[in-house]
Amino acid sequence: MATNQHQKILEIVRLIPPGRVSTYGAIANFLAVSPRTVGWALNRSYNPDAEKVPAHRVVNRKGMLSGKMHFGDPYIMEELLREEGIEVEEDFVQDFKKRLWDPVEEL
DNA sequence: ATTATGACAGGGC
DNA sequence: TGCCCTGCCATAA
Numbered sequence: 001m002a003t004n005q006h007q008k009i010l011e012i013v014r015l016i017p018p019g020r021v022s023t024y025g026a027i028a029n030f031l032a033v034s035p036r037t038v039g040w041a042l043n044r045s046y047n048p049d050a051e052k053v054p055a056h057r058v059v060n061r062k063g064m065l066s067g068k069m070h071f072g073d074p075y076i077m078e079e080l081l082r083e084e085g086i087e088v089e090e091d092f093v094q095d096f097k098k099r100l101w102d103p104v105e106e107l
Numbered sequence: 108a109t110t111a112t113g114a115c116a117g118g119g120c
Numbered sequence: 121t122g123c124c125c126t127g128c129c130a131t132a133a
Contacts, residue, residue: 003130005129005130006130023115023116024114024115024116025115025116025117028115028116028128033128033129034115034116034127034128034129034130035115035116035128035129036113036114036115036116036127036128036129036130037115037128037129037130038114038115039113039114039115039130040113040114040129040130040131041114041130042114043113043114043131044114045131046130046131055114058114059114060114060115060116061115061116061117062121063121064121065114066114066115067114068114069114070114090121091121092121
């Protein structure tokens with residue numbers, strides 16, 4: 001369902017710059033919602049604007065591509081990140097801390 | 108209404 | 121980047 005919180009979450013995700021990644025927790029903290037809610041908002045089943053949202057730039061707090069299985073095929077998320085210059089190894093974003101984009105600090 | 112589940116986070120060990 | 125448990129909240133059955 002497209003609730004207000006979902007809209008806010010998708011809005012923030014769309015602001016993530018190419019070549020950068022963010023986390024569920026950072027977005028959740030910025031919007032004052034629970035990290036779980038962020039995960040649900042990005043779920044393709046409840047996200048009508050899936051094609052407009054760079055959900056591949058959102059990973060969990062450890063920099064792991066925890067949602068790669070939701071892109072249709074597991075390799076898609078990793079490919080998209082590499083195309084933007086983000087190194088991915090064994091499902092983990094390399095230099096995660098450097099590439100982290102936190103809306104609380106960036107906005 | 109109640110229970111179970113999930114693209115999570117944080118703290119303890 | 122372990123593992124286990126708790127808190128969190130939307131959604132499905």
